[in-house]
Amino acid sequence: MKVIQQLTTLSNLVCSVCGKSYSIFQPQTFAYCCQQPLLAVYELPGHFSKSALRNRAATMWRYAEVLPVFEEENIVSLGEGMTPILQPARLSEKYELPSLFIKDESKNPTGSFKARGLSAAVSKAKEFGAGTCIVPTAGNAGGAMAAYCAAAGIRAIVVMPRHTPQVFKDECELYGAELILVDGLISDCAKKVAQIKQSIDCFDISTMKEPYRLEGKKTMGYEIAEQFNWTLPDVILYPTGGGTGLIGMWKAFREMQQMGWIGEKLPRMIAVQAANCQPVVQTWTGRQPHSKNYVGQPSLANGLAVPNPFAEPMILEVLKASHGKAVAVEDADMIDAVKEIAREEGLLIAPEGAALWKALLQLLETGSIKRDEKVLLLNTGSGYKYLENI
Numbered sequence: 001m002k003v004i005q006q007l008t009t010l011s012n013l014v015c016s017v018c019g020k021s022y023s024i025f026q027p028q029t030f031a032y033c034c035q036q037p038l039l040a041v042y043e044l045p046g047h048f049s050k051s052a053l054r055n056r057a058a059t060m061w062r063y064a065e066v067l068p069v070f071e072e073e074n075i076v077s078l079g080e081g082m083t084p085i086l087q088p089a090r091l092s093e094k095y096e097l098p099s100l101f102i103k104d105e106s107k108n109p110t111g112s113f114k115a116r117g118l119s120a121a122v123s124k125a126k127e128f129g130a131g132t133c134i135v136p137t138a139g140n141a142g143g144a145m146a147a148y149c150a151a152a153g154i155r156a157i158v159v160m161p162r163h164t165p166q167v168f169k170d171e172c173e174l175y176g177a178e179l180i181l182v183d184g185l186i187s188d189c190a191k192k193v194a195q196i197k198q199s200i201d202c203f204d205i206s207t208m209k210e211p212y213r214l215e216g217k218k219t220m221g222y223e224i225a226e227q228f229n230w231t232l233p234d235v236i237l238y239p240t241g242g243g244t245g246l247i248g249m250w251k252a253f254r255e256m257q258q259m260g261w262i263g264e265k266l267p268r269m270i271a272v273q274a275a276n277c278q279p280v281v282q283t284w285t286g287r288q289p290h291s292k293n294y295v296g297q298p299s300l301a302n303g304l305a306v307p308n309p310f311a312e313p314m315i316l317e318v319l320k321a322s323h324g325k326a327v328a329v330e331d332a333d334m335i336d337a338v339k340e341i342a343r344e345e346g347l348l349i350a351p352e353g354a355a356l357w358k359a360l361l362q363l364l365e366t367g368s369i370k371r372d373e374k375v376l377l378l379n380t381g382s383g384y385k386y387l388e389n390i
């Protein structure tokens, strides 16, 4: 089946701080001018209309005009995206939350939302003719990269903390990736990646240090708008590690505003972190100027154990612009939430996603969220991968 009629309207890459332009015709990492991420820019108005979506396949590639791939044959897809938005009926009733929703990203290939970013980035790696892809990962991104590289016939090197649960390691090896284990957190894995890159020519897919993963992740924002019939929720809670999902959804909302697809009002964005590793919360609440020197501890929610997120300034910008907040949740509370949601709703969600439930209860108590508001929790992954620690 032909999925897409017209491909990208990508026009440019720009530094997210000063706007300096970078070429879209060669592989890029981040903006050297300001040491911050690059952003993909598209020719938006007049090139993409909502009605074009009507007959398209239910994958994230239905938004191809605002995705970065030039040639359809380079798209590496395992059916990612168009995940369901569910109404957790029993929890809604029990906690008197009439407009509570969960977008269930565990339905993606490899069981997490990482599939979106890696589908986009590995497609670009294929388009640029890369022979090897490399990624430092807290777990889920490594599995996703391994799977998409397998599908693309590209060599994959995954660098992961040694303490990550076995299943995350096993899936990488099953998908044929080379797995390198490092003592420490993802920040230590990033140092190892930098070392390896000195001797091997690799397409580096590190979080926000490569412009196209963000583009895949942003499709969550497009889907949320489309699935809610172009009226966004009042509040979105999102488990924030490197921040790709949060920044990506916000980018999608801004693009849709430019195209006239949605109105002025945007959701308040809430970044939820693990108490064990909460750099953004610490900066947001003024306890440190930035997270460059923050020291974090491992968390059951390994995706949230990101002590020094490269794109922290952009994460903070989204929280500020959306009148949002950053809050932390203890590991023990995440386990509690995983169990409650499984028992009440039949959904076995990742601890990262479960953290949102406890964060929501906190924010209801302090009055930051009202019970009748339309609230969306982004469950980013499957709980099945975490069972050995739950």
Ligand SMILES: Cc1ncc(COP(=O)(O)O)c(C=O)c1O
Binding pocket: 112, 114, 138, 139, 140, 141, 207, 239, 240, 241, 242, 243, 244, 245, 246, 302, 303, 304, 350, 352, 353, 380, 381
């Ligand atoms: C399940 C899960 N949720 C959330 C995150 C954090 O993602 P982001 O980098 O988009 O903040 C990760 C990252 O590893 C993850 O695996």
Ligand SMILES: [Zn+2]
Binding pocket: 015, 016, 017, 018, 019, 020, 031, 032, 033, 034, 035
């Ligand atoms: Zn710059």
